[in-house]
Amino acid sequence: MTQRPSFRLRQLPTRGAVALAVVMACVLPPRAWADDSRLQAEGGLEFDSNVTLATANAEPVGALVLRGAALSANRFVHGRHSFGIDAAARLRAALDPTLASEMVGLGSLDLRWLYEPKARSVGVGIRSSLTDARGLAGVLGARTFRNANAEGLVTLRAGDHRFVMALGGRDFIYRPNAAQRYRGYAATAALLSPLWRSFDETRSLALAITLGFEGRGYSSRALASQCPPALIAATCVAETSVTRYDQVARAGLELTYSGTTIISAGYRVLDIASNSFGQSLRRHQWSVAATHGLTARLFGTIGATAQIDEFSPGANLVGNPQNSEIATLADEARSMVQMRLGYRLSARLTLEVRAASWTNLLSDVAYQRQAIGISFVRD
DSSP: OOOOTTOOOTTHHHHHHHHHHHHHHHHSOGGGGOSEEEEEEEEEEEEETTTTOOOTTSOOOOEEEEEEEEEEEEEEEETTEEEEEEEEEEEEEESOTTOGGGEEEEEEEEEEEEEOSSTTSEEEEEEEEEEEEEETTSOOOTTOEEEEEEEEEEEEEETTEEEEEEEEEEEEEETTOGGGOEEEEEEEEEEEEEEEEOTTSSOEEEEEEEEEEEEEEEEEEEEEEOSOGGGOOGGGEEEEEEEEEEEEEEEEEEEEEESSEEEEEEEEEEEEEESSTTOOEEEEEEEEEEEEEOSSSEEEEEEEEEEEEEEOTTGGGTTOOTTTTOOSTTOOOSEEEEEEEEEESSSSEEEEEEEEEEEOSSOSSOOEEEEEEEEEEEO
């Protein structure tokens, strides 16, 4: 889920986020702080058949897992200025004392400011975010990382259509493997466009298109193979004196129909071109999901993602993590089928049952994982 050595990014997101929060608190009058706020809390248990994300190289371990989350989303408007402050705290803890690596806590903060002189004009803004996932038992697990970014925004509105461009930098640390740390620049463009709306406005069809490019400079050296392709082996791979550098391109398209049933379908492609042997990757993802109200209080969601990974020769020899795009405690970057049933116990409390199954499609690396759980969600 790259910058040159002279590009210092690490302190920009955290310091920028704090500075923006202080300015907002001191400058804006009280009336600007009462526009739109939402709080959500969640807690529950699930059984995970493969808690440690083990592949064919290790025997999967199953365990009960405690999950919890507290989320806060806030939107404020002051004249032509709009602000967003999102914060989250998440917990994922295996209830097996021998699985210390699966006791993980995650905290995240996302701050945004946008200035639009007119309703239909160009806007400018800033976004800064920090996500930090740590092992609560002092053990580095596969889900521990830190991701920080800061970027400038340019937006364009035309009626209900919106175009957004972002340019900034990123600092990523994958804690179990220091060689996977990188810093770099990132550029993103997104188009959000309603294609159709019924006369009574009860049904609509919307299109979202995203394009992105990153340059990643790693803290490790690039690898090279000394053997011909037909004789590739682990003993052939050695470090070079060249710093690893990746170019990452991504694109996505999603259609969403909203009516009595909400249906979405999309395609995403990720292409990583690396100067390090075995680190290049092309990932295709096709996804579909549908949510429907079954009764006045009961709703159901079903979804599926088909993922095909095209690894460069020798990828299985260099320990390239298949979860390189982790962003939350739930991101696994696999093919999956999932189901969720929600029952509203009251206006603000929902009981949810969730089940999911992950696997690798068209891959030499065997992987299987199933999870089923129950949780309470309070809005």
